[in-house]
Amino acid sequence: MHNDISEILVSEKEIDHICTELGQTLTHDYKDKNPILIGLLKGCVPFMSDLSKKIELKVDMAYMSVSSYHGGISSSGDVKIKMDLDISVSGRHVIIVEDIVDTGNTIVTIVELLKHRGALSVEIATLLDKPEGRTKPYVPKYVGKTIPKLFVVGYGLDYNEYYRNLPYVGVLKPEVYTSEESK
Numbered sequence: 001m002h003n004d005i006s007e008i009l010v011s012e013k014e015i016d017h018i019c020t021e022l023g024q025t026l027t028h029d030y031k032d033k034n035p036i037l038i039g040l041l042k043g044c045v046p047f048m049s050d051l052s053k054k055i056e057l058k059v060d061m062a063y064m065s066v067s068s069y070h071g072g073i074s075s076s077g078d079v080k081i082k083m084d085l086d087i088s089v090s091g092r093h094v095i096i097v098e099d100i101v102d103t104g105n106t107i108v109t110i111v112e113l114l115k116h117r118g119a120l121s122v123e124i125a126t127l128l129d130k131p132e133g134r135t136k137p138y139v140p141k142y143v144g145k146t147i148p149k150l151f152v153v154g155y156g157l158d159y160n161e162y163y164r165n166l167p168y169v170g171v172l173k174p175e176v177y178t179s180e181e182s183k
């Protein structure tokens with residue numbers, strides 16, 4: 001698995017530091033509130049786990065499964081809800097926990113949906129931001145690290161469902177996906 005990675009972009013140590021810093025900021029910004037953390041499956045899982053432990057507030061944790069990639073390396077632009085929330089967001093402050101914001105399609109769609117359902121506020125905490133990939137204008141409020149327009153895997157991020165369990169974020173060697181696509 002490690003041999004398929006050309007470069008480590010965000011190390012385990014850096015991820016730990018990002019979670020601590022963002023956790024402290026969210027603890028400060030949401031003091032006196034009990035926000036709902038909504039993780040977007042499956043990519044959010046390691047980040048949701050590590051970030052939530054650094055937030056010193058009573059929070060609800062809920063999950064949605066949405067899809068815009070359908071297994072490839074670029075967004076289809078068509079956001080599908082595969083699994084919906086099991087709690088109401090009406091009258092609640094929501095923090096969406098995302099692995100990465102690229103085109104903005106996923107986040108813009110979900111923010112609009114949750115506001116339509118009556119959320120008092122909706123913000124994003126994303127581990128990674130790729131602003132050069134944006135096709136819809138959106139500036140996430142809480143960003144762990146801004147990265148260039150590269151396809152990355154690890155720490156929740158997959159290529160064809162693999163590499164999510166890498167403890168760091170890395171760049172996949174192009175030959176890995178070109179050889180897969182030619183199969």
Ligand code: 5GP
Nearest residue numbers: 075101102103104105106150151152157158
């Ligand atoms: P957006 O809707 O902003 O284009 O993309 C958001 C979703 O696309 C992310 O939650 C993630 O699942 C996927 N995505 C975007 N960029 C990357 C990337 O570099 N690597 C991987 N593995 N997934 C990505």
